Amino acid sequence: MSSLLKEKLHYDKTFDCVQCGYCLPACPTYETMEKETHSPRGRINLVKMVAEGKASVEDLREPIEKCLGCMACTTVCPTNVQYGAIFEGAKQVVDDESEKAKPRKLMEDFFFQTFFPSSKWMNSLGNATWFYQTSGLQKISQQFGLTKRVPLPIDKFETILPSMPSPKERRARVGRYVRKRPSCAKVGFFKGCIMDSVFYKTNQNTMELLLRSGAEVVFPKQQTCCGALHAHSGKVDHSIELAKQNIEAFEEEGFDYIVSNAGGCGARLVEYPHLFEEGSSWHERASAFVSRVKDISEVLMEMDGLLFEKELHRTVTYQPSCHLRNVQKVTDEPLALLKQIPGLTLRELERPEFCCGSAGVYNIVNYEEAMDILDVKMKDVCGVKPDRIVTSNPGCHLQMKLGVEREGLSGKMDAVHLVDLLMEADPQPKY
Amino acid sequence: MEKWIEELKGFVPESRVLTSVADRHSYSFDASFGEHLPDVVVQVKEKQEVSDVLKLANRCKIPVHPRGSGTCLSGGPLPVHGGIVLDMSQWPASIDLRPRDLTVTVAPSVLTANINKAAEEHGLMYAPDPSSAHVATIGGNLAENSGGPRGLKYGVTKDHVLGLEVVTPEGEIIQTGGQTIKNVTGIDLTKLIVGSEGTLAVIVGATLKLMPKPPAVQTIMVAFDEVRKAGEAISQTLTSGILPAKMEFMDQACITAVENFQPAGLPVDAAAVIIIELDGHPETLGVERGLIEEIMQDMGAEEILIPKSEEEAAKLWHARKQVSPAIAKIKPTKVSEDATVPRSKIPDFMDRLQLLKEKYDLEIVAFGHAGDGNLHPNILCDKRDVEEMKRVEMAVEEMFQAALDLGGTLSGEHGIGTMKAPFMELELGEVGLDMMKRIKDSWDPNGILNPGKVFPEKGQKLVLHHE
Numbered sequence: 001m002s003s004l005l006k007e008k009l010h011y012d013k014t015f016d017c018v019q020c021g022y023c024l025p026a027c028p029t030y031e032t033m034e035k036e037t038h039s040p041r042g043r044i045n046l047v048k049m050v051a052e053g054k055a056s057v058e059d060l061r062e063p064i065e066k067c068l069g070c071m072a073c074t075t076v077c078p079t080n081v082q083y084g085a086i087f088e089g090a091k092q093v094v095d096d097e098s099e100k101a102k103p104r105k106l107m108e109d110f111f112f113q114t115f116f117p118s119s120k121w122m123n124s125l126g127n128a129t130w131f132y133q134t135s136g137l138q139k140i141s142q143q144f145g146l147t148k149r150v151p152l153p154i155d156k157f158e159t160i161l162p163s164m165p166s167p168k169e170r171r172a173r174v175g176r177y178v179r180k181r182p183s184c185a186k187v188g189f190f191k192g193c194i195m196d197s198v199f200y201k202t203n204q205n206t207m208e209l210l211l212r213s214g215a216e217v218v219f220p221k222q223q224t225c226c227g228a229l230h231a232h233s234g235k236v237d238h239s240i241e242l243a244k245q246n247i248e249a250f251e252e253e254g255f256d257y258i259v260s261n262a263g264g265c266g267a268r269l270v271e272y273p274h275l276f277e278e279g280s281s282w283h284e285r286a287s288a289f290v291s292r293v294k295d296i297s298e299v300l301m302e303m304d305g306l307l308f309e310k311e312l313h314r315t316v317t318y319q320p321s322c323h324l325r326n327v328q329k330v331t332d333e334p335l336a337l338l339k340q341i342p343g344l345t346l347r348e349l350e351r352p353e354f355c356c357g358s359a360g361v362y363n364i365v366n367y368e369e370a371m372d373i374l375d376v377k378m379k380d381v382c383g384v385k386p387d388r389i390v391t392s393n394p395g396c397h398l399q400m401k402l403g404v405e406r407e408g409l410s411g412k413m414d415a416v417h418l419v420d421l422l423m424e425a426d427p428q429p430k431y
Numbered sequence: 432m433e434k435w436i437e438e439l440k441g442f443v444p445e446s447r448v449l450t451s452v453a454d455r456h457s458y459s460f461d462a463s464f465g466e467h468l469p470d471v472v473v474q475v476k477e478k479q480e481v482s483d484v485l486k487l488a489n490r491c492k493i494p495v496h497p498r499g500s501g502t503c504l505s506g507g508p509l510p511v512h513g514g515i516v517l518d519m520s521q522w523p524a525s526i527d528l529r530p531r532d533l534t535v536t537v538a539p540s541v542l543t544a545n546i547n548k549a550a551e552e553h554g555l556m557y558a559p560d561p562s563s564a565h566v567a568t569i570g571g572n573l574a575e576n577s578g579g580p581r582g583l584k585y586g587v588t589k590d591h592v593l594g595l596e597v598v599t600p601e602g603e604i605i606q607t608g609g610q611t612i613k614n615v616t617g618i619d620l621t622k623l624i625v626g627s628e629g630t631l632a633v634i635v636g637a638t639l640k641l642m643p644k645p646p647a648v649q650t651i652m653v654a655f656d657e658v659r660k661a662g663e664a665i666s667q668t669l670t671s672g673i674l675p676a677k678m679e680f681m682d683q684a685c686i687t688a689v690e691n692f693q694p695a696g697l698p699v700d701a702a703a704v705i706i707i708e709l710d711g712h713p714e715t716l717g718v719e720r721g722l723i724e725e726i727m728q729d730m731g732a733e734e735i736l737i738p739k740s741e742e743e744a745a746k747l748w749h750a751r752k753q754v755s756p757a758i759a760k761i762k763p764t765k766v767s768e769d770a771t772v773p774r775s776k777i778p779d780f781m782d783r784l785q786l787l788k789e790k791y792d793l794e795i796v797a798f799g800h801a802g803d804g805n806l807h808p809n810i811l812c813d814k815r816d817v818e819e820m821k822r823v824e825m826a827v828e829e830m831f832q833a834a835l836d837l838g839g840t841l842s843g844e845h846g847i848g849t850m851k852a853p854f855m856e857l858e859l860g861e862v863g864l865d866m867m868k869r870i871k872d873s874w875d876p877n878g879i880l881n882p883g884k885v886f887p888e889k890g891q892k893l894v895l896h897h898e
Contacts (some may be wrong), residue, residue, distance in 0.1 A: 015763050015764070015814065015815070016759075016763060018462065018759065018765060019460055019461065019462050019501075020462045020502060020563065020566075021462060021500050021501055021502045021563070021566045021567075022563070022565075022566055024500060024566055025542070025565060025566055034474070034521050035449070035454060035457065035474075036454075036457035036458055036501070037449075037451075037453050037454050037457040039457075042457040045456060045457065045459075045460060046453055046456055046457065049456050054456070055452050055453065055456055056452070059451070059452045059453045059456075060453070062453065063453055078755055078756040078759075079756050079759045080756070
């Protein structure tokens with residue numbers, strides 16, 4: 001077997017796994033798919049087998065494609081196996097060997113090379129969604145089942161999209177928000193692709209909370225997609241280009257924090273140094289960038305500039321984003337913020353660490369497997385009976401909405417981004 | 432596809448008869464050494480399926496290797512002769528607790544920690560606590576006769592089994608033992624099967640003994656500047672009318688590794704540390720704690736630490752748990768042994784390990800359940816270094832010899848499997864081993880159940896390297 005393939009598969013890293021099996025109870029797909037083949041230990045072993053020529057890349061395809069990449073295994077691994085690197089390497093090898101049908105390949109190229117990195121396309125998506133929702137087209141196509149005829153299960157998702165701002169509102173946004181009083185920190189806001197198109201209002205609320213906390217907020221124009229979806233789909237080279245563009249975009253001004261409000265994006269940003277060779281200047285720049293990357297919940301807690309006085313009588317539960325929890329290692333801050341809202345009842349899930357099954361584009365590409373995972377999650381959610389499920393990542397947010405709909409609980413339960421719930425409580429500046 | 436594999440699909444749903452290359456590789460290993468590709472993985476969920484599979488296998492002479500979660504450290508579930516891996520892990524979990532009888536009946540797939548969790552809801556406990564209890568199945572624990580830190584006071588798995596439901600190699604479903612604490616009816620088949628490592632029968636259910644959960648625990652850490660002093664202190668404690676639940680030992684290499692990995696405030700200059708857990712009523716614990724402090728001072732302890740809070744105690748136990756991952760940082764491959772000696776011989780055994788370390792130029796560290804003489808000497812090496820692995824093989828052989836010379840045994844709690852089979856005759860003698868083999872042959876005339884385990888094959892040697 002070629003040494004190049006061994007290198008791509010991170011063969012050396014597979015030896016860190018001592019096959020103790022401690023990852024098994026943490027792995028959602030091992031639980032729902034009931035096979036070692038779909039467990040972290042099983043996948044790592046298969047990667048090793050492929051590198052040693054004992055199995056083919058084709059044998060590896062399904063186990064790798066069905067991995068959520070939730071990284072729950074990395075939090076329980078006693079030997080600190082670099083599963084993220086092994087998984088991404090395997091994704092790339094599987095993708096390279098792929099004999100995908102041409103239309104799918106063309107679609108993927110469009111999505112990953114043009115669509116996600118482009119603000120123009122992303123704004124258009126937001127605007128098109130707005131037109132679709134406000135023009136009555138949504139109702140008509142739902143009635144005639146039009147959305148059910150597209151090949152991917154898009155129809156399952158389109159009913160759960162939030163309402164959009166008008167194109168006029170979108171254009172009116174400025175690039176810098178300065179406080180009248182002196183600011184205590186200068187924040188560079190990382191807007192994200194899906195967040196800024198589909199969850200535009202959440203982004204606006206995020207900036208508002210930062211301003212009320214006493215920060216100056218800047219919106220660097222040159223920023224682009226974080227590259228998470230690319231890396232998880234085996235397009236590592238492209239994700240490196242995106243990383244470089246972001247590092248440059250946030251270098252210009254001396255930011256105290258670079259803030260993201262999407263667990264998936266934040267997790268990608270903090271991994272930028274791994275994309276570059278240690279000791280290289282890009283590695284150094286990436287490390288400097290990462291030292292300032294924080295999730296919105298961390299920054300709000302650190303700045304401690306919000307005063308919550310308005311009572312909000314709701315019962316909520318918190319569904320942590322896997323990437324926020326397992327990669328960014330942010331666990332307590334969102335809960336601490338929720339506890340500051342007077343009147344709010346917080347009921348924690350029995351297994352908050354269990355992935356919801358969204359996992360980037362996993363729920364679109366592996367719809368059935370994702371729904372099996374979601375069913376496990378919803379059982380837990382229904383057990384605590386919240387009227388709001390608080391999320392910290394757009395993918396989880398949509399997935400939880402879908403879960404609510406599948407359980408027939410629309411109207412009784414809803415998903416809400418942490419930031420939007422905080423704004424509902426209308427906190428006032430402390431200083 | 433072989434005809435017998437097609438036949439299997441007649442009584443086990445096709446979705447649970449796995450034949451793809453990826454699936455077969457995924458059941459070719461456990462947490463020990465070696466990989467062996469099975470022909471098929473059969474995931475059974477009820478006893479009739481087990482019976483049908485075994486009847487077919489017995490008729491066609493196909494090897495069957497039962498497997499729980501595959502956390503075994505001695506190679507128990509490895510399909511060394513191909514054939515069938517019988518995956519028991521997907522069996523529907525059931526825990527039928529009878530608190531008034533202090534017993535529980537469980538399915539083979541139940542995770543051991545969940546039995547204890549269920550018992551605790553009734554103020555009871557299931558005592559055996561292997562460190563993999565949150566992953567390992569009770570079926571695997573029974574087959575391997577697993578131990579754990581609490582073994583010092585409460586014994587190992589076999590001391591907590593009242594009865595079993597098993598399927599014989601010929602596919603018959605039988606019950607052994609019963610539900611009562613006392614039961615002397617006939618030859619004890621229950622004890623025969625527990626620890627037989629899947630060579631005599633497939634366990635499909637078990638009735639276990641529960642105990643009252645001690646209302647309180649007290650942790651104490653003691654550091655010594657000499658391993659010998661630590662060993663003597665353990666014997667002194669146990670002969671002073673005190674029986675702690677746990678007495679865990681770490682040598683200096685382990686202490687240093689933990690402090691480099693995740694600092695826990697252990698005394699890095701100590702030659703050995705003992706972490707003790709007493710359990711019982713709070714008043715008794717107060718008295719026993721005082722006695723232990725006196726004993727340890729008399730034995731020349733460098734430091735005695737009584738944690739001031741539950742968090743502090745938890746931190747010490749966390750440090751003990753971190754030994755395994757921490758020492759893995761020394762070198763990637765861990766050869767973890769469980770040779771056990773009479774408790775008074777621990778210092779002698781430590782001396783022998785030191786000699787082996789120098790003789791073979793290897794990283795050898797030791798930690799474990801010193802209170803019951805069950806140490807875990809670990810050799811840290813690199814699987815990819817063939818020359819080093821050959822030195823490891825020689826060192827392991829001498830380590831076993833040392834344990835036996837001191838009146839000890841090959842395995843305290845991990846089992847024999849493939850890893851220690853070559854050394855069985857050393858401990859049991861030719862006739863002793865033959866008597867075991869006769870039992871095996873009469874239970875399993877066609878030798879289909881877990882062949883290649885426990886009993887050495889002709890000329891079998893420990894092989895950890897591959898060229």
